[in-house]
Amino acid sequence: MPKNSTKKYLTILLCLSIVLSFSASGLSADNEKSREYLYTARLLFNMGNYNKAVALYKQIQDADSTFREATLNLAIIYKNLGQYKKAIKQLKEILKIESNAIIYLNLGEVYYLNSMPNEAIDAFKSALRMGQGGALIYFWIGKCFQDKGDLEQAKASFKKAVEINPAFALGYLCLGKLYVQDKMWDYAEKAFDVVKELDPSITEIYPALGFVCFKQKRYEQALKAYRKVEAVDPDNTEAKKYIARIYKNTAYHLKEKTAEREKKRLEGSVAKKVPTKKVKDAPLVRVHIGDMKKLRLKCAADFFITGQNEKEILFKGEKNQLYSIIRDKEGIVLVLGQKKVKQFNQKIRIFHRQPNATILIFDVEAGKGEYWASKTDRVYRGVIEVEIYKEEFIRLINTINMEEYLYGVLPSEMPSNWPAEALKAQAVAARSEAYVKLSRHEMEGYNFCADVHCQVYSGAGVETEATNSAVDTTTGEVAVYNGKPIDAVYSNSCGGHTQGNIFGDRQGIVYLHEKQDAFRPTGFYFPLSALELEDWLSASNIEVFCNNNAFSRQSNFRWMRLYTQPQLERLINKKKNIGKLIAIRILERNPSSHVHRIQIIGSRGKFIIEKELNIRQIFGNLRSGMFNIAVKLDKKARPEEFLFYGGGWGHGVGMCQVGAATMAQEGFSCEEILKFYYTDIDIEKLY
Ligand SMILES: [Zn+2]
């Protein structure tokens, strides 16, 4: 067992040694010894020690065959392990004692996963008769009919599922795919559009959308969808093929339209004006904007280009003119119209002296590989530095002061219409994190990147009155622990339980402490047992701060992703050469139930993936690491489909942003919010 997990569950292991010294003969229903066994088994489950957990549950069961909790946990662990026959046996044991809708629902699910759709439908029907009528059960029934090849019944079931829960993205996705099979392109397009709205992280929607638009000869929409595919998944060959076909089919018409739009875009002047912000003692920060092959820019005021020495002016530029900067052998060249106007063989600084003007940079790439990947024109305060980078690139860095930087971070990281106290908490958290991470990119020669790795910074174009005011009213304020600014990390939604410090082995960071995202008890006790984890991940009515549709989509709190075996195999092989995908096993969960270690078994061997970001990325950028997997086997027991179901969006460490918004809505102040998410901290003004 790895060292860190030993540490995490130390108390628990002590418990275990006590328990193992007991003899099983003293067990009976609900006595203290059984309770201890149950507790130890739940810890073993989280440590991935499934065999020992199973052994303990069996001991309880042997002592008292009616002990429901032990039997149900056994069934769920077997289900997690893909040992469906054993799971079915346990569930049937319970049904001998009590007839319960939830048990039938579980039984139906396991039958389906084991490629027994008829038995599954019977079990689901029993659950329905007993009053279990959620969207999920109709989804499963739909999957069963699909498995049987009865597509009409499947469609009817998926329709019923989305009728019951109109926020059920996966229901719409399955429905849309069936419409594609029926060549009902317009219906499919509508269904896919809904999926995009409900859960934009389901990126397989874009090729599907491109395809149905293409089929309807709606080439512009198809092109848009395939461009999105290219941004998210740059080596997708299907997208390239269809884009080529679209160009071929529509050569004249589309190209002309695009050229017209392009002309308009480049001619548009630098409209954005922003008030300057000079804060005494605020540090200057250098933010990496991107590495481009060609740079196009405009400035709202006449501007200057200098080398590192700002006093020696190398070039004077005119306002609102479109300039390009390109590479040549010697260095970089400034181009106006078609004419080369100046050659530089050193790093340059571009700036102006008009207080409220900005510099516009065209085609700034953001979120590469993420589902929100985009290319946009952006305006910036401060100075733009340009230097050569590698063989063919131009590197862009924006130099501004910390407060101006936060103006551009805040609206990128939190919607500006959220409550003021939440925005203030966000400003203080962002400032603290930035302060602590100033030297993060030292080796590359700047302070921050503009993406999620540091904090998303989109320049001055996204600034709003509300977010600027949140920065202004907290000027210089940071959260401190023991007098030192803290690494105040945050993420969109913790899924109901924040995660402890998972970033490296930094012992000193005690202010990042895992906790339930609620003041009132939720009825769940962490670490969760296998059984509780099922409830936790499937319930939509848990009373935690971030379960709030006023501030976020339902899919940020609870989400599902369904992959076919070839789909997932391709995604994994993009990151790691595993060969054929055979199985996935969760090896360890953190106490917050986020997955910490996972094993992927492929034809080329067994691979261990550690840490939540790696784990999320290898499965096609899952929303979070708090998830479980249900694997559908075919008749020959080979994996056919993988259903990931989970909670939260982001790493879940530190402040939960949706939770913060809910707290603010309930009347908590900026300071109270920060002190809830970061343990034992104070707020201090640095300047
Ligand atoms: Zn970074």
Ligand SMILES: [Zn+2]
């Ligand atoms: Zn939360």
